[in-house]
Amino acid sequence: MKKKIxxxxxxxxxxxxxxxxxxxxxxxxxxxxxxxxxxxxNTDGGFAHGLEPDFTTPASNPIDxxxxxxxxxxxxxxxxxxxxxxILDYLEKxxxxxxxxxxxxxxxxxxxxxxxxxxxxxxxETEGYNPTASLLGFRFVxxxxxxxxxxxxxxxxxxxxxxxxxxxxxxxxxRSFVELYHYxxxxxxxxxxxxKLKDQILMTVEKDPAMWFDSYCAKPSQLIINPETPGYExxxxxxxxxxxxxxxxxxxxxxxxxxxxxxxxxxAFLKAKQAWEGIRALENLIRFKRFSEL
Numbered sequence: 009m010k011k012k013i014x015x016x017x018x019x020x021x022x023x024x025x026x027x028x029x030x031x032x033x034x035x036x037x038x039x040x041x042x043x044x045x046x047x048x049x050n051t052d053g054g055f056a057h058g059l060e061p062d063f064t065t066p067a068s069n070p071i072d073x074x075x076x077x078x079x080x081x082x083x084x085x086x087x088x089x090x091x092x093x094x095i096l097d098y099l100e101k102x103x104x105x106x107x108x109x110x111x112x113x114x115x116x117x118x119x120x121x122x123x124x125x126x127x128x129x130x131x132x133e134t135e136g137y138n139p140t141a142s143l144l145g146f147r148f149v150x151x152x153x154x155x156x157x158x159x160x161x162x163x164x165x166x167x168x169x170x171x172x173x174x175x176x177x178x179x180x181x182x183r184s185f186v187e188l189y190h191y192x193x194x195x196x197x198x199x200x201x202x203x204k205l206k207d208q209i210l211m212t213v214e215k216d217p218a219m220w221f222d223s224y225c226a227k228p229s230q231l232i233i234n235p236e237t238p239g240y241e242x243x244x245x246x247x248x249x250x251x252x253x254x255x256x257x258x259x260x261x262x263x264x265x266x267x268x269x270x271x272x273x274x275x276a277f278l279k280a281k282q283a284w285e286g287i288r289a290l291e292n293l294i295r296f297k298r299f300s301e302l
Contacts, residue, residue: 009258010199010302013289014301024048024059025297028079029290038083042091045076053094054102057171061287062270064123068098070110074139075244077146078187083295087150100156106197108163109134111144121276123268136176141167141184145191164192168201176210177225186231189238205239206211221267234298242289251301264288 010033013238019030024044030036048059054068055076063071073095076137112135124133132142133194144164151157167188176182192198214225228247232240242249257264266284270277273280296302 009255010293012258013263013293017286017289020263020282021290022283024031025283025286025290027294029084031257032082032290032294038085039283041079041083045079045091048072048076049091049094049165052101053098054100055095057278058280058283063126063285064116064120064179064276064280065116066115066120067116068102068104068115069116070099070102070139070143071112071135073098074110074143077143078152081146087152092150096147096150097145106133106135108140108166109137109174112138121273123270123277124272126140136178136179136181137167137170138178138184139170141181142187143189149191164188164196171206172200172204176208179212179230182208182212182226183231186233186237190236193236206242209237209239210242213243213246215246217246217253220250220253229295247299248301251296251299257298264292 014029014033017026023165024041027036027044027164028155033039033040044056045059048055048096050056050066050068052068054070055072056066057072058064059072070162074242077095080095082090083209086244087093100137102110104114111133115135117126117128144160144167148157148164151160157298169186171185176185186209187203189201199254212226214223215229219225220227225302228243228250232239232243232247234240254264266281266288270280293302
């Protein structure tokens with residue numbers, strides 16, 4: 009399986025996914041990932057240019073920047089790394105923020121090929137704490153002690169209060185809080201947040217494997233990031249059931265295909281589809297390795 013996916017990635021995936029594969033599975037240099045990521049980073053420190061393949065604006069935006077932070081997390085870079093410092097600068101100064109929440113969509117999305125769900129409409133810039141909760145966690149980890157750190161801690165506390173006072177079952181917003189948990193866990197002990205997060209994960213994950221690949225639902229992999237995620241011990245049989253199905257699927261196909269389509273911009277969509285298939289293949293392999301199955 010691994011060799012089959014490796015061959016596909018080298019033939020069809022973006023340079024970024026190829027560099028990440030080499031880093032995770034062939035002792036590749038993390039500097040190559042950084043070099044490739046720079047192609048997506050603007051002078052203001054934010055990311056754009058289709059790093060998240062379903063929209064292609066060249067304008068810096070929180071979603072592409074969040075996508076970059078998830079990749080950088082794999083590399084365990086020091087907070088003083090220039091790319092991280094520039095991201096922090098962007099997140100502090102971006103105009104794409106409203107009432108303490110980073111935008112989910114920005115106006116410039118509409119000027120370039122994009123999936124319908126990334127279309128900007130006035131008044132619908134934000135979608136709860138997606139991706140704000142995760143970005144707050146990134147900022148908390150990488151900001152040195154002082155006034156800025158204290159301010160970010162206040163914003164983290166505000167996000168957690170929001171979470172405790174609401175039912176968060178939309179899987180992408182809930183995923184953002186899962187990522188926040190993993191960021192702050194080494195420094196902040198918050199038992200109420202842990203317990204509520206576990207409850208929300210158990211409530212949100214679809215328990216019927218027959219639904220995972222034929223409907224829009226939260227598969228275990230969407231919310232159980234690693235064995236330290238709240239609820240993992242309870243969800244463990246379903247986590248490994250999903251992994252088993254994924255491995256069975258790849259036996260009879262070239263690669264895992266995406267289930268969605270844009271219904272517009274056909275040429276741009278085909279490019280995005282191929283990029284997503286590379287991302288999905290790589291992240292499935294990383295996941296198998298993380299759960300000691302590869």
